[in-house]
Amino acid sequence: MEIILADKAGFCFGVKRAINTAFEATTTGNVYCFGPLIHNPQEVERLRKAGVETIDDFSTLKEGNSLIIRSHGVPPSILEQAKSQGLKIIDLTCPFVGKAQRHAEALRDEGYQVVVVGEKEHPEVQSIIGYAGKNAVVIENVQDLDEVKLQSRIGIVAQTTQSYSNFSEIVLKLLSVSKELKVYNTICNSTTERQHAAQILARQVDVMLVVGGRNSANTSRLATICRQEGKPTHHIEVAGEIRQEWFQGVRKIGVTAGASTPDWVLNEVLERLQKNDISR
Amino acid sequence: MEIILADKAGFCFGVKRAINTAFEATTTGNVYCFGPLIHNPQEVERLRKAGVETIDDFSTLKEGNSLIIRSHGVPPSILEQAKSQGLKIIDLTCPFVGKAQRHAEALRDEGYQVVVVGEKEHPEVQSIIGYAGKNAVVIENVQDLDEVKLQSRIGIVAQTTQSYSNFSEIVLKLLSVSKELKVYNTICNSTTERQHAAQILARQVDVMLVVGGRNSANTSRLATICRQEGKPTHHIEVAGEIRQEWFQGVRKIGVTAGASTPDWVLNEVLERLQKNDISR
Numbered sequence: 176m177e178i179i180l181a182d183k184a185g186f187c188f189g190v191k192r193a194i195n196t197a198f199e200a201t202t203t204g205n206v207y208c209f210g211p212l213i214h215n216p217q218e219v220e221r222l223r224k225a226g227v228e229t230i231d232d233f234s235t236l237k238e239g240n241s242l243i244i245r246s247h248g249v250p251p252s253i254l255e256q257a258k259s260q261g262l263k264i265i266d267l268t269c270p271f272v273g274k275a276q277r278h279a280e281a282l283r284d285e286g287y288q289v290v291v292v293g294e295k296e297h298p299e300v301q302s303i304i305g306y307a308g309k310n311a312v313v314i315e316n317v318q319d320l321d322e323v324k325l326q327s328r329i330g331i332v333a334q335t336t337q338s339y340s341n342f343s344e345i346v347l348k349l350l351s352v353s354k355e356l357k358v359y360n361t362i363c364n365s366t367t368e369r370q371h372a373a374q375i376l377a378r379q380v381d382v383m384l385v386v387g388g389r390n391s392a393n394t395s396r397l398a399t400i401c402r403q404e405g406k407p408t409h410h411i412e413v414a415g416e417i418r419q420e421w422f423q424g425v426r427k428i429g430v431t432a433g434a435s436t437p438d439w440v441l442n443e444v445l446e447r448l449q450k451n452d453i454s455r
Numbered sequence: 456m457e458i459i460l461a462d463k464a465g466f467c468f469g470v471k472r473a474i475n476t477a478f479e480a481t482t483t484g485n486v487y488c489f490g491p492l493i494h495n496p497q498e499v500e501r502l503r504k505a506g507v508e509t510i511d512d513f514s515t516l517k518e519g520n521s522l523i524i525r526s527h528g529v530p531p532s533i534l535e536q537a538k539s540q541g542l543k544i545i546d547l548t549c550p551f552v553g554k555a556q557r558h559a560e561a562l563r564d565e566g567y568q569v570v571v572v573g574e575k576e577h578p579e580v581q582s583i584i585g586y587a588g589k590n591a592v593v594i595e596n597v598q599d600l601d602e603v604k605l606q607s608r609i610g611i612v613a614q615t616t617q618s619y620s621n622f623s624e625i626v627l628k629l630l631s632v633s634k635e636l637k638v639y640n641t642i643c644n645s646t647t648e649r650q651h652a653a654q655i656l657a658r659q660v661d662v663m664l665v666v667g668g669r670n671s672a673n674t675s676r677l678a679t680i681c682r683q684e685g686k687p688t689h690h691i692e693v694a695g696e697i698r699q700e701w702f703q704g705v706r707k708i709g710v711t712a713g714a715s716t717p718d719w720v721l722n723e724v725l726e727r728l729q730k731n732d733i734s735r
Contacts, residue, residue, distance in 0.1 A: 343630055350623055356638040358630065 176422065178448050179380060181431035182372040187365040189269030190435050193246045194218065200265055201226035206241040209233055209253075210298060212267070213246065213435035214391035217413060221437075233257060241265055247298040248272045250305020271335045272299055275361040276306045282330030283308035287357060290314050290349065292342050293334025297392055300334050307332075316341060317348050328355045335363040336393035336434065338370060338400065365434065366393060373397045373431045377404035380429035382421055385410045386444050387433030394433030401429075413440060414447040456702065458728050459660060461711035462652040467645040469549030470715050473526045474498065480545055481506035486521040489513055489533075490578060492547070493526065493715035494671035497693060501717075516542055527578040528552045530585020551615045552579055555641035556586045562610030563588035567637060570594050570629065572622050573614025577672055580614050587612075597624050600632075608635045615643040616673035616714065618650060618680065645714065646673060653677045653711045657684040660709035662701055665690045666724050667713030674713030681709075694723040 186194070190213055200206045205226045211219045212227065219229060233242055238261035244254070248268035257264055268276075282289050289307035292314055293300040304311055312323045329349055333342050339362055346358055377383050383401040387394030389412060401408040406429075409421055422428065428448060432441045466474070470493055480486045485506045491499045492507065499509060513522055518541030524534070528548035537544055548556075562569045569587035572594055573580040584591055592603045609629055613622050619642055626638055657663050663681040667674030669692060681688040686709075689701060702708065708728060712721045 339631070343627060346630055347623060347627055350626055350638065350640065351619070354640055356636070356640075358636040358638070360630065360634055360636075 176425060176448075176451075177427045178445065179376060179427060179429050180445065181369075181376045181429060183365065183369040184372075184386075184430065184432040185434075185436050185438055185441050187363070187369075187434035189246050189271060189363075193267040193269070194222070194437075196265065196267055197222055197227050197243055198225055200241060200243070204241075206243055206265065207233065207236060208243040208245060209249065209257075210245055210247075212243065213388075214394070214433075215388040215412075215435045215437065215440070216390070217440050218435070218437045233260070233262065236260065236262055239263060244268055245298075246272065248276060248302035249298075250302055252305060268302070269335065269363075271361065271363040272302065275303050275332045275335060275359070278332050278359040278361060279303050279307040279311070279330075282332070282357060282359075283311070285330070285357070287328050287330030288312075288326040290329055290331045290345075291334065292331065292337055292345050294392055297334060299336075303332065303334070314345055317344050320345070320348055320352075325349070325352060327353055329353045329357075331356065331358045332361045333359075335361055336366045336396065337362050338396055339367055369393075369431070369434065370397065370400055374400050374404060376429040376431065377401040377406045377408070380406065380427040381425040382406060383408040383429045383431070384417070384444065384448075385431055385433070386412070386441050387436040388412060391433045391435050394436065397431055397433060401431075411444070414443040417444070417447055456705060456728075456731070457707045458725065459656060459707060459709050460725065461649075461656045461709060463645065463649040464652075464666075464710065464712040465714075465716050465718055465721050467643070467649075467714035469526045469551060469643075473547040473549070474502070474717075476545065476547055477502055477507050477523055478505055480521060480523070484521075486523055486545065487513065487516060488523040488525060489529065489537075490525055490527075492523060493668075494674070494713075495668040495715045495717065495720070496670070497720050498715070498717045513537060513540070513542065516540065519543060521545055524548055525578075526552065528556060528582035529578075530582055532585060548582070549615065549643075551641065551643040552582065555583050555612045555615060555639070558612050558639040558641060559583050559587040559591070559610075562612070562637060562639075563591070565610070565637075567608050567610030568592075568606040570609055570611045570625075571614065572611065572617055572625050574672055577614060579616075583612060583614070594625055596621060597628050600625070600628055605629070605632060607633055609633045609637075611636065611638045612641045613639075615641055616646045616676065617642050618676055619647055649673075649711070649714065650677065650680055654680050654684060656709040656711065657681040657686045657688070660686065660707040661705040662686065663688040663709045663711070664697070664724065664728075665711055665713070666692070666721050667716040668692060671713045671715050674716065677711055677713060681711075691724070693720060694727040697724065697727055
């Protein structure tokens, strides 16, 4: 069996920066992270052992405590609240997410109704929508547009990990109902490249393994893209989930990983496959 | 044989206004029109008889002479030249074309590279491009995009009589190569409605007649749209061109007309068909 690793699998720039800074921050004592730093339970556990405690509520923290804002960012109201509490903010918002926030804010200030193309419940989208004004809407797919009241001047930004095809389909639909559109394609290059590489690889192999957190939207989307290429695709978090029966009659296995999947998790999967050390 | 006239056939608002004002202007003496007022030779002849002389060059006119700027508009340099010559300007630029000019100018001032979706040689497009700055380009179809150097911030306007499908195809392609797009859909409602009505009618009939100037871009586009529906389509300027052999075995005839086709030309066609007074 041949094992082929996709180009651009694993940590992106924003995640790498967040993880490194979080580990560094623990050298001066424990730090708190508002929500899991990344959508990868294995890496979050490693961070916890080093002194990064994940919390859902920071209202009980004391003045001077360190609070990490994770790569997905937060709405401005949350940032204000943390500052007013006297917390020491370690802002690890991905610079590309920050750009989407600033574009949303500028579109709002220019009087556009802001459409954020993304997943309603995703923390990144919730952080962006916080900057987008009271008429802003989140649109996950083109059908969602039937449910919302649209104005004639529409500004568009995207969750940084959106698929381009979904984004462009929504832009095209909005073009048909508005007189003025201002569009910022804020999908990050790393996402586009990773999705494209996964798609190309899926076409060449018999089965795809997609490695990453089940709560990771970008990892799940990689799996969707591979399935759309008509290939059997398994989304796993760790090497131990690999099953022998997935590889019957298989000559080529493709492997990719989400932007929040650490190298050590990916390497364990690759080693397990190479040693053919697979549960039966 | 049943004869069905398309909704929205014939003069649009901008043309009607231009014709009426031109006729009114002749009550105080002869006036000059820079290029044919509309793309309809029959109506231009009627205007000529009333005292509207079509000219290609106004440099020999005298101070105080009346010069009509036709519905397609002119680039600002031409307008300045006419003013500096002391001519009395009768500006009949269609308000919708004026809007496209102003949007092109604003996009230029905001630092966008302006893309005008339209026909390179059409006077309306040449008037808009005059406001669009030195990096501006005219794009007729999606293939044209391969030939031009594009910047990352692109502003888009359309010739008012473009087909929406061509416009949206070009916007979609530009979305894939830029990080920021600002799009004004300046296709006028009258064009969209007329094209849509022609398409619907073409589906219901056995043959289509499209009435209007052969030099009229919007009339030619109506004929193209009807042919795309798979129906035999004849583009005629006057009733005398109708041929008996077009109607063998035909039960339903559809008729439409361009935005620059006067009612009297269209009515002559309809009367000829109703009387079955058709050349053999």
